[in-house]
Amino acid sequence: MSQNSEWSASAAIWSTRTSLARLDNKWSALVVIALGRGSGLRFGDLRTLVEGVSAKVLTETLRDLERDGLVLRHAYAEVPPRVVYELTELGCTLHAPMRELGDWAERHAEEVLAAREAFDAAR
Amino acid sequence: MSQNSEWSASAAIWSTRTSLARLDNKWSALVVIALGRGSGLRFGDLRTLVEGVSAKVLTETLRDLERDGLVLRHAYAEVPPRVVYELTELGCTLHAPMRELGDWAERHAEEVLAAREAFDAAR
DNA sequence: CTGGATCCCTGGGGATACTG
DNA sequence: CAGTATCCCCAGGGATCCAG
Numbered sequence: 001m002s003q004n005s006e007w008s009a010s011a012a013i014w015s016t017r018t019s020l021a022r023l024d025n026k027w028s029a030l031v032v033i034a035l036g037r038g039s040g041l042r043f044g045d046l047r048t049l050v051e052g053v054s055a056k057v058l059t060e061t062l063r064d065l066e067r068d069g070l071v072l073r074h075a076y077a078e079v080p081p082r083v084v085y086e087l088t089e090l091g092c093t094l095h096a097p098m099r100e101l102g103d104w105a106e107r108h109a110e111e112v113l114a115a116r117e118a119f120d121a122a123r
Numbered sequence: 124m125s126q127n128s129e130w131s132a133s134a135a136i137w138s139t140r141t142s143l144a145r146l147d148n149k150w151s152a153l154v155v156i157a158l159g160r161g162s163g164l165r166f167g168d169l170r171t172l173v174e175g176v177s178a179k180v181l182t183e184t185l186r187d188l189e190r191d192g193l194v195l196r197h198a199y200a201e202v203p204p205r206v207v208y209e210l211t212e213l214g215c216t217l218h219a220p221m222r223e224l225g226d227w228a229e230r231h232a233e234e235v236l237a238a239r240e241a242f243d244a245a246r
Numbered sequence: 247c248t249g250g251a252t253c254c255c256t257g258g259g260g261a262t263a264c265t266g
Numbered sequence: 267c268a269g270t271a272t273c274c275c276c277a278g279g280g281a282t283c284c285a286g
Contacts, residue, residue, distance in 0.1 A: 022235070023224060024149035025278090043248055057279055059249055069238025080247040081286080090234055097227050100220040101146060111213055112145070115192025148258090166268055180259055182269060203267045204266080 022068055023098070027053055027061045032087070033102050035071065036095030040084045070094060145191055146221070150176055150184045155210070156225050158194065159218030163207045193217060 022028055027050065034049045035041060041049070047058055062085060065071040070091035076082045087095060145151055150173065157172045158164055164172070170181055185208060188194040193214035199205045210218060 023228065024147055024152065026147035027279090029147065054280055055249065056251090056281090060279085067239050067242040068235045069242070070235075075248085078247095079286095081249085083248060090231060090238070093231065094227055097220065097223040101224060104217055104220050105146065108213060108216065112191045112193075115213070116190055119190040119192070150259090170268095177260055178269065179261090179271090183259090198268090201267095202266095204269085206268060 022064065022070075025061065027057060028065060029098055029101070031058075031061055031065060032070065032091065032095055032098050035085060035087045036092065036099060040074075040086050043083050043085070046085065065091070145187065145193075148184070148187075150180060151188060152221055152224070154181070154184055154188065155193065155214065155218055155221050158208060158210045159215065159222060163197075163209050166206050166208070169208065188214070 030050045030053075031046060034046060038045070038049075043058070043062075046062075047053065047055065050058065053061070062071060062073065066073050069088055072086050072088050074084045074086070076084075153173045153176075154169060157169060161168070161172075166181070166185075169185075170176065170178065173181065176184070185194060185196065189196050192211055195209050195211050197207045197209070199207075
């Protein structure tokens, strides 16, 4: 491992990878960020906030997040139906780092795009 | 937007999504985390550290990261060949939030798995 | 309004073999 | 050692229609 063979990163990164699986999904990330801001968002709200997501995929995403204990689902037996989602306590702890990543993306979007153009132009 | 209609999250999340595209890739995340720790890692080192990645995918991932100005590639014309990768300054700024996400994943992996089992058991 | 059910298709990414 | 080149597969996810 070159000159830094002392760190047992192998195992660490591997375990990271396991639960990073949920985070590698852009929809999951966006949903968590959205839910972390507003509290108690409805399905329709999320569809609007997370632009470009289809109902099917949003449903699946929410179910997976619920399954992983990150999101709570409250369904009210009304007509018309109303379903509200919110982050669990665990989900809230995820929101912070996720949000920072989102902030990074916003802050450096231009730089990335510029670098990309420069790279492409060089070919 | 329920009761919190004042935040213009729509645009914010959307722009986030654009450059979050690179981050939604689990391989990208793992590579950035790995490169942020060791300085100047070789291709083979990365293959080892990021377990499970194929040579092809690692190559593509590194190329994309280089394209986005996050990674620098140094190839030495030797026999046998030696190629060293390192984070750019921009890449370093990404490493911090990425690392936090990785830390979150490590810290809460068990909780997530437990929640998942509980959820599945309930069906 | 909130989703479940279907169909379908693209591309991420794995396996394998080869080259400079 | 560090890739390239192919082949190939399947799951993520879009579109559409239906239902409680």
